[in-house]
Amino acid sequence: MNDTTINSSQLGANSLVERAKRNQHRFWAFSGLIFLVIGFSLASPNFFQTSNIISILQATSVNGVLAIAATLVIITAGIDLSVGTLMTFCAVVAGVLLTNLGLPMYIGIPGALLSGFLAGALSGFFVAKLNIPPFIATLGMMLVYKGLSLAICGGRPIYFNDTEGFVDISTGSIIGHIIPAFPIPNGVLILFLVAIFASFILTRTILGRFIFALGSNEEALRLSGVNTDRWKIVVYSLAGGICAIAGILLASRINSAQPAIGQGYELDAIAAVVIGGTSLSGGKGTMLGTIIGALIISVVANGLRILSVPQEWQIVVTGSIIILAVYADQLRRGKT
Amino acid sequence: MNILVDMSGIEKHFPGVHALKSVQFELREGEVHALMGENGAGKSTLMxxxxxxxxxxxxxxxxMGQDVDFAGPxxxxxxxxxxxxQELSLMNDLTVAQNIFIGREPRNFLGILDEVLLNKNAKDIFEKMNVGMDVGAEVGTMTIAKQQMVEIAKALSYNSKILIMDEPTAALNDTEIQELFRIIDQLKADGVGIVYISHKMDEIKQISDRVTVMRDGEFVGVRDSKDTSIEDIISMMVGRDLELETEQKPDTSDNMTALEVKNLxxxxxxxxxxxxxxxGEILGFAGLMGAGRTEVARVIxxxxxxxxxxxxxxxxxxxxxTPSKAVEAGIGYLSEDRKHFGLVLGMDVRTNISLASIARFGSSLGILNEAKISKTATDFISKLDIRTPSEKQEVKLLSGGNQQKVVIAKWLLRDCDILIFDEPTRGVDVGAKSEIYKILRDLAASGKAIIVISSELPEIxxxxxxxxxxxxxxxxxxLPxxxxxxEIMRLATATMQSSNNKNNQISEMSS
Structure with missing residues (x-):
């Protein structure tokens, strides 16, 4: 049968069309973001100011980093509900190491990161080796980290007043030192570095290839002789480590580890992932999409606040945007 | 006789495939019309x-004389x-009656489900079919044959005048097949027209009134079953007379043993x-469905x-x-269910080919050399003659035969010495079939040890x-x-016969 013989001109057209199709979602999400920015700029002169843009970016940094962690897990067709409280737990670990034990930053920060990795590995172990569904495993761990954080702190926040330079991790500006006109805070810089790193992992490494394959057809990957359990644990560990980065960013921004916050962040993170076009059924997703998704959430929150819309209604709008974004995606795929 | 279905000039395209080319089909009242053709001929698409x-x-x-344009099932x-x-679509945890009337449940005046009426309606249908059935039983607990009866009852509950059966006997034993045929005869008598898709020639002769043959998406011809020999049907399907296999098989008995298993x-x-x-040996595994051949392959x-x-x-x-240990030991397994276990359908050809040997394409930090992956993939595409517009095509867009070649390429790249092919030509069209046979022979000639599991005896x-x-x-x-x-069939039913004998003895003793 010659039914698949396709000449080269068709071939070129095909790959171009496919490329455009593949990037369509991000295109729409990005247009949505631009549309929101223009809309808010027209509605209020206070919106499109350097200081406000920077504060939007600053507000995106923590949720953005968490959303990156969530994206990695979601592409494997898993879910991580523990990202929010794990973030807090890692902040508390940093607090214990730096403030309670008085250790220097070069031990405290890696220590917090390590705790994130190990915590992620534990979730990964539950999912891969004990066959606990990711939703349940990470729901359980979400509560465990929340309880542990409160127990370690005795319910009170740990402040970082004695650790010099800790606040600068998030709010200082290395870029501002070099180019004074762009005082972009380090937190934002870190967000973009983490995003580039994660995007590189996804698209250029064996781990990334396996993340997509796990989400598309885990059994086929296993039957290709790949140790899928081990790679799953690697993914959850990496996500845990990235949550720890978010924890340090948050602690640095508010100069304290607040054991009571964290729960609820996972939903914002997942919302950003979904708005960014990553499929909850796995196998599809991009870091750029997730960053756009996180920015959309921050822009909406910031813009509505500038327009003096009460916070209650901001939440309603964010919720509606999630549904709208996913509905638009379904329309595009022609499934409705 | 009334004409129930008249299809003519039917065209259908899928990405890269012209699946149906001006196909015609006619079904009369009260006839069983067999639809024959090799895999990929377009029978299922037409239906x-x-x-x-x-x-x-x-x-x-x-x-029934009306032009129709169905927007959905x-x-x-x-x-x-x-x-x-062919794959039954029942909900295992619901009862027979609940399955039959799903979405159309009778309700009483309060809008509450009327289970009594539901069960009664279901019972009526089975009585009409002359089939004994516990309509309150959960479908998942029943044999495939019984489940099929439920499917038929479900179709009849819509007062279907036209019934399409896709390989209905594939999973049935002889007694169950005879029961099915009895029901088909009864439906015929009631004026129902039945489209019967099957690969089993003797069944076609036994049950059908007419045969339509398709090949490569085209209508080949329609014949009265009683005037047509099995050989005629086969040559219509294949497009030529079946040549006899004359190839000399090598003697491998003095070769080194590659794999030995004991008491698995x-x-x-x-x-x-x-x-x-x-x-260098090709060991064929024959047996009926459920004989345990795939299971043996999976444990190895x-x-x-x-x-x-x-x-x-x-x-x-x-x-x-674990499979990863097997692959390290040099064993590759090509599953019978390519789409679920062999391929990552949403990923492209090159990724699928490289999946089992990806470490070879990564640096020590795990960073992939994309150019090398593409180069290797294109090499295999030309070596195995995989028909794809490029190595970046998603495998789900390829035909069955080309998908199978991608899986073969994956294992060749991994350089396994022992290859287990489970139903290597399932869902593969005739042309690609003989190409795959040639690949298997070449592999054996190059010293690979090969197991082929197949339900098609001629293939074995x-x-x-x-x-x-x-x-x-x-x-x-x-067997040699x-x-x-x-001879194969005798061994394939060997323990069944002895256990039947045993059962007979037991019943004799108890009586």
């Missing part, structure tokens, strides 16, 4: 158009077209299985855990409890240097390459 699953690109469809159902798919056990499908496989490959038994590769004992006989036959989890015997189909 999916008739039953509203696909929309056609061209041509016309008349059902529901509309087809309402117009009297019922289809019983797992559950009821793998019982004390022992065999050895030489380098570590996909399922072995309960007991020993595996030796090149004389050395190996403990294989054509390929194998030696044949192992299984029945109900037991390896019932080995020049054995007859009858």
């Amino acid at each position: 999916k158009i008739l039953s509203g699953v696909y929309t056609r690109d061209g041509g016309s469809v008349q059902v 529901r509309e087809a159902q309402d117009a009297g077209v019922g289809i019983i798919h 056990n797992r559950g009821k499908f793998v019982k004390n299985v022992s065999f050895s496989l030489k380098k 490959f570590g996909a399922d855990r072995l309960e007991s038994g020993e595996i030796f590769i090149d004389g050395e004992q190996k403990f294989i409890d 006989l054509r390929l194998s240097h030696r044949i192992a036959v299984m029945c109900e989890g037991n390896l019932t015997g080995f 390459a020049n054995s007859s189909q009858e």
Whole structure:
């Protein structure tokens, strides 16, 4: 049968069309973001100011980093509900190491990161080796980290007043030192570095290839002789480590580890992932999409606040945007 | 006689495939019309158009004299077209009656489900069919044959005048098949027209009134069954007279042993299985569905855990409890279910080919060399003649035969010495089939040890240097390459016969 013989001109057209199709979602999400920015700029002169843009970016940094962690897990067709409280737990670990034990930053920060990795590995172990569904495993761990954080702190926040330079991790500006006109805070810089790193992992490494394959057809990957359990644990560990980065960013921004916050962040993170076009059924997703998704959430929150819309209604709008974004995606795929 | 269905000039395209080329089909009242053709000939596509699953690109469809244009299966159902798919689509945890009337449950005046009426309506249908059935039983607990009766009852509950059966006997034993035929006869008498898709020639002769043959998406011809010989039908399907296999098979008995297994056990499908496989040998595994051939392959490959038994590769004992260990030991397994277990459908050709050997393309930090992956993939694409616009095409857009070649390429790249092919030509069209046979022979000639599991006896006989036959989890015997189909079938039913005898003895003793 010659039914698949396709000449080269068709071939070129095909790959171009496919490329455009593949990037369509991000295109729409990005247009949505631009549309929101223009809309808010027209509605209020206070919106499109350097200081406000920077504060939007600053507000995106923590949720953005968490959303990156969530994206990695979601592409494997898993879910991580523990990202929010794990973030807090890692902040508390940093607090214990730096403030309670008085250790220097070069031990405290890696220590917090390590705790994130190990915590992620534990979730990964539950999912891969004990066959606990990711939703349940990470729901359980979400509560465990929340309880542990409160127990370690005795319910009170740990402040970082004695650790010099800790606040600068998030709010200082290395870029501002070099180019004074762009005082972009380090937190934002870190967000973009983490995003580039994660995007590189996804698209250029064996781990990334396996993340997509796990989400598309885990059994086929296993039957290709790949140790899928081990790679799953690697993914959850990496996500845990990235949550720890978010924890340090948050602690640095508010100069304290607040054991009571964290729960609820996972939903914002997942919302950003979904708005960014990553499929909850796995196998599809991009870091750029997730960053756009996180920015959309921050822009909406910031813009509505500038327009003096009460916070209650901001939440309603964010919720509606999630549904709208996913509905638009379904329309595009022609499934409705 | 009334004409129930008249399809003419039907056209259908899929990405890269012209699936139906001006196909015609006619179904009369009260006839069983067999639809024949090799895999990929377009039978299922045609029937999916008739039953509203696909929309056609061209041509016309008349059902009972009316031009129709079904937008979905529901509309087809309402117009009297019922289809019983090869894979039954029942909800296992619901009862028979609940399944039949799903979405159409009778309700009482308060709007509450009326289970009594529901069960009564279901019972009426089975009474009309003359079939004994516990309508309150959960479908998941019943045999495939019973489940099929439920599917038929469901189709009849829509007052279907047209019933499409896609390989209805594939999973049935002889008594069950005769029961099915009795029901088909009864439906015929009631004026129902039945489209019967099957590969079993003797069944076609026994049950059908007319035969339509398709090949490569085209209509070849329609004949009265009683005036047509099986040979005629086959040559219509294949497009030429079947040539006899004349290829000389090499003698591998002096070769080194590549794989030896002793007393493998797992559950009821793998019982004390022992065999050895030489380098350069193709060992065929024959048996009926459920004989345990796939299960044996899966335990050797570590996909399922072995309960007991020993595996030796090149004389050395190996403990294989995961596929990754099997692959390290040099075993590759090509699953019968390519789409679920062999390929990552949403990923492209190059990724699928590289999946089992990806470490080879990564730096020490795990960073991939994309250019090398593409280069390797294109090499295999030309070597195995995989028809794809490029190595970046998603594999789900390829035809069955080309998908199978991608899986083969994956294992060739991994350079496994022992390859287990489970139904290597399932869903593969005739042309690609012989290409795959040639690839298998070349692999064996190059010294690979090969196991071929196949349910098609001609395929087993054509390929194998030696044949192992299984029945109900037991390896019932080995046969030389020049054995007859009858000899294989005898071994394939060996333990069933003896257990039947045993049952008879027991019933005799108790009576």
